[in-house]
Amino acid sequence: MATAEQSTVTASVPTPSPEEQSLRRGFHLLAFEDALALEERASPRTIEAYRRDVIRCAAFMREQGITKATEITPGSLREFVYHLKDLGLAGTSIRRNISALRTWFRIMLAEGLVTHDPTERLDTPARFRTLPEVLTVEDVLKLLAAPGLDERLAFRDRAMLELAYGAGLRVSEWIGLALKDVLLDEGLVRVLGKGSKERLVPIGRSAIGAVAVYVRELRPVLERGEGKGVLFLNGQGKPLTRMGAWKILRKYVTMAGIEKPVSPHTLRHSFATHLLEGGADLRAVQEMLGHADIATTQIYTHVDREYLRSVHRQFHPRP
Known part of the structure; x- marks a missing residue:
């Protein structure tokens, strides 16, 4: 039987598309959402915002040929943040995205789903000075x-x-x-x-x-x-x-x-x-x-x- 908290989460999260379901499996998004609701006691609004942010990151990683959370590196995360800048997102939105990514990896580490946290050295917009590679x-x-x-x-x-x-x-x-x-x-x-x-x-x-x-x-x-x-x-x-x-x-x-x-x-x-x-x-x-x-x-x-x-x-x- 579903608990009150689980019912709340289910009600707040739209039915995922087949593509999103595939992303959920490879990037442990269901475990992430469950932990947000049941352990972090996050509000439905926060869960939905973090879910969107992490789904966006997972979709970006798949475009780069990365299909599992364990394959994500600090470099690929930096490229994702620059991708957010290219999309024209405000600094506040990028900071929320980074916060969602850090929470995501913290939960996956606690659950033993990954062995390292590539968000440790991820800069926020206020500290952007580590620029992407420049080609000669x-x-x-x-x-x-x-x-x-x-x-x-x-x-x-x-x-x-x-x-x-x-x-x-x-x-x-x-x-x-x-x-x-x-x-x-x-x-x-x-x-x-x-x-x-x-x-x-x-x-x-x-x-x-x-x-x-x-x-x-x-x-x-x-x-x-x-x-x-x-x-x-x-x-x-x-x-x-x-x-x-x-x-x-x-x-x-x-x-x-x-x-x-x-x-x-x-x-x-x-x-x-x-x-x-x-x-x-x-x-x-x-x-x-x-x-x-x-x-x-x-x-x-x-x-x-x-x-x-x-x-x-x-x-x-x-x-």
Whole structure:
């Protein structure tokens, strides 16, 4: 017979979809919810919020090829937090997500379901200074050269990678681009960023050429009336999804022999870092990234101390 507490939990949690049920098994979500209700005495509202947060994390991990809670690492959790930033979540929401993850792992540890807690060194938004990996220029060149002509969708994949890195786009921005947003004759791409703010970002010859070839040679073949005017389509002629973009990137990272973790956020961060290291003005980089506050750009675009010293020696009147 169900207890009053169990009845309350059951009433507060919607019936999960088949996909969510699969996630629940691999990531021990039922044990998590039971412990929240019966041991933590959490309110139904808190249980529902934490459930959503952990489900989101589990779904993200599955996209990365991680199917069990025991396979989650500190690095994969950091990428999840950067993913939340890419989604535009407020700092308070990200902090709640991190709190849910810490509670989740604490419960799994207590139940003997995992043997380590990867949340121990997970930073909250107020302390974000540990930035994602930055690709070297050499790594970027290897990644961009990875799509070979023997790949059916090579023209699309090359254009996507060139544009993502060449314009420093968030993953949501590059999969949301419309055909009309790419102004090839002007060397610009029109981007709808956070808060529906529009910005124009210049793109170089390599990106222009790759997109032009894709639009001319492959996209008309893929388009079957369901493209909705979106630039990047999947093999079935429908707009590319976030999961699809992640899979494509991961495929070519592997093909390029790049061993460090790479996400769409890594390409965006590399874009900004490479611009700054090449001598670009911080305000210009801020504009291209679409940041309202230059302090955000400074966090995204760390420059090593030696580079700063060299700039100071070169330009300061009293070096």
